[in-house]
Amino acid sequence: MVSCLGRTAASLEPRIKLSFEELTDFCGALSKLPCRLREANGVHVLQRRVADCREKAVQLLSQDLAGAAELEDCIETAHSLDIHFDELPLLKQVSVKTLMAKKRQ
16 A cells, blocks of 8 residues: 655655555565665665564553653654554554643643
């Protein structure tokens, strides 16, 4: 699933974000090539970083009272990786709810 989730600063062209699944599939395809590409290692590192971030998001979403700082840190990490994964929108919702609850106290 490729979706247009933003625009680049340099142009008005839609910016395309890969999904985690697409990135994982791409890593698999790179591994099956009969030759080795220097850039493949960087793609595999990116995939591992996204997987770690996604696991952290799942962990935070499973907690009853995840900390606002932890939620924001995970969201910022996900944005810096520029890869979409399904838990991100829910993580943002939980973060907003957590911040709103804190303000009410």
